[in-house]
Every structure is written in C-alpha cells, then in structure tokens.
Amino acid sequence: NAGVTQTPKFQVLKTGQSMTLQCAQDMNHNSMYWYRQDPGMGLRLIYYSASEGTTDKGEVPNGYNVSRLNKREFSLRLESAAPSQTSVYFCASSEATETQPQHFGDGTRLSIL
Amino acid sequence: AQSVAQPEDQVNVAEGNPLTVKCTYSVSGNPYLFWYVQYPNRGLQFLLKYITGDNLVKGSYGFEAEFNKSQTSFHLKKPSALVSDSALYFCAVRDLLYNFNKFYFGSGTKLNVKP
Numbered sequence: 047n048a049g050v051t052q053t054p055k056f057q058v059l060k061t062g063q064s065m066t067l068q069c070a071q072d073m074n075h076n077s078m079y080w081y082r083q084d085p086g087m088g089l090r091l092i093y094y095s096a097s098e099g100t101t102d103k104g105e106v107p108n109g110y111n112v113s114r115l116n117k118r119e120f121s122l123r124l125e126s127a128a129p130s131q132t133s134v135y136f137c138a139s140s141e142a143t144e145t146q147p148q149h150f151g152d153g154t155r156l157s158i159l
Numbered sequence: 160a161q162s163v164a165q166p167e168d169q170v171n172v173a174e175g176n177p178l179t180v181k182c183t184y185s186v187s188g189n190p191y192l193f194w195y196v197q198y199p200n201r202g203l204q205f206l207l208k209y210i211t212g213d214n215l216v217k218g219s220y221g222f223e224a225e226f227n228k229s230q231t232s233f234h235l236k237k238p239s240a241l242v243s244d245s246a247l248y249f250c251a252v253r254d255l256l257y258n259f260n261k262f263y264f265g266s267g268t269k270l271n272v273k274p
Binding site for chain 2: 050077079086087088089091094096102104136138142144145147148149150151152153
C-alpha cells in the first residue's frame, strides 16, 4: 500500500527559481493538504483541497500556488523561490468525515540558496 | 480560534519507565483530538484519536491517551517506554466548528528514551 507519495524527496533551488512538488494518494480520499514543517513551529497549513476542483488557503499561503489535478493528485508550486521557503513540505490526505485522521507522505526537503 | 499546546519541547525518560507527553487544547465545541508520531526523515503517523466516549483511548504501539475535559488535556502515555519510542510527537485537533477540513497541530515534543 503506497498511501501518500511525494516527489521529489530532496531538492535544492536557487533564489528565484520555480518548481512544483507533486503529491498523489491511492486511498480515494476527498481531502488533501499541503503543510510546511519548520523547527519549533509544528506544521503550518499552506493550502488544502476539500474535494476535486476546489482549493482553499491555509495559514501561510503567500508565495505558493496549488492545483488539484484530479482526486488523486494535489501539487504545490513555488513560482519564485525565496530562502524563507526552505523547509520540509508534507502532503496529507483524509476522508471527508470528521472522525478520521490524516495520512501523511514522507515529505520533500527543500533548500533554497 | 481552535488550538493545541504542547508545553514541553523535550521529554527524557529511561527505558522501562512510564512516559507522558502533554497536550492541552482550546476549542469551541466538542474536541476531536489526535496524536501522531514522526520518526526521522518520515511523515507523521497516526497513533490514536479521541472522538467521544471512554476517556482512555488506546492506540498503536502500546500508547494510550487520557482525555480530561475539565483540564482540557489529552496527554499521551505509555506504561513502559522503549528506546524505539524515541521520536517527535504531535497533538492535533480537528476544527469541527468552523471548517472540519482543518487540523491544528501543536509544536511537537521530542521524546528521548535512554537505555
């Protein structure tokens, strides 16, 4: 069982470059999420998608865009990377019922020089 | 606003001793609470949840958590710690009042279990 798959696992960018982080889930979940994890700050929600065709801003959306390509896939794009976006990015998915937890991928470690 | 707090950045315990990782919550309405564990270079893994009912919830790997409504706490416990329990632990609450698609996470507690 793959669960939530994120690519790439590691990436180094230069300031101003763009890139897209990919996420796919095989659990038929409606809801998908992008978080960033920084030391001492826990997880902060960047964007989420409650269902295919919808996306909404989270706590820290500035500098990011997302696309819910289909039910399985939810991508995160950095248009012009900045050093402040150096972080570990996690994708998660969950069923659309409130009693269920989230399932996480193993993260993308992104460094911006 | 809905939130959870983990007052300890780090907890140290000797192998074989009981462990407690603390979490307090602040929510409007009924809290749906979760504990996750994160091992190095991995994503968060679900351990257990409190939705309703029995205040003592049992989860994976021998962990349990006690929900205390009067103290607004949801502490994670294990009777006998293992070195392999060393990891980062996160408490989270699901926002049932405004947007149940949102989860709020604590800042995490690093558990160190020493042989």
